[in-house]
Amino acid sequence: MSGKLTELEAMVVPIVEALGYRCWGIEYLSQGRHTLLRVYIDHDDGISVEACAEVSRQVSAVLDVEDPITGDYTLEVSSPGMDRPLFTLEQFADHVGEQAKIRLRVPYEGRRNFQGVIRGVEGDEIILQVDEHEYLLPIDSIDKSNIIPRF
Structure with a gap:
């Protein structure tokens, strides 16, 4: 920060x-x-x-x-709205099971943009499931993240 x-x-x-x-x-x-x-x-x-x-x-x-x-x-x-941005580990933890879009500051495994289900928080990392793969994304490397609203 x-x-x-x-x-x-x-x-x-x-x-x-x-x-x-x-x-x-x-x-x-x-x-x-x-x-x-x-x-x-x-x-x-x-x-x-x-x-x-x-x-x-x-x-x-x-x-x-x-x-x-x-x-x-x-x-x-x-207000944060329905597609609320996520800033803290606690906010990610509160939204486990929801879809999110995450953009990283620098590429990780060749990509900066991820979209998947928040599976949890481990230490200072977000666990994001994208299709069949789980990614551990350090909170400090996240540039922007938003919940994807369900209708």
Whole structure:
């Protein structure tokens, strides 16, 4: 995890929790002059547009004072949704048996993209079954992962 992301999490998570929500995860994407900070919030009763606006106002106020992001940035606050991204080992463990798409930062066995069933967590690795093969994917090598919703 990058130092900037760790710094932002240390600022944002307490704000989200103080407002009564869970911070599901944070994405920090900086590409040239375009920076995006995406904050996913969750609650047992779901997330409304008003909840996102409330968290956005509070997080924005703190970021304006602390100024951890140089230059202009876009702040997005949303629920994780049905195709929720997975950030932590605990989140993967909570979704055992579900289909997921995982993209790695660097290729593993010649590929970066995997789609399969989450079978569990072992140490700091995710067990993903793709067809008849099980892969152990280190959480630190995962660039992006999402649940594939079932309808």
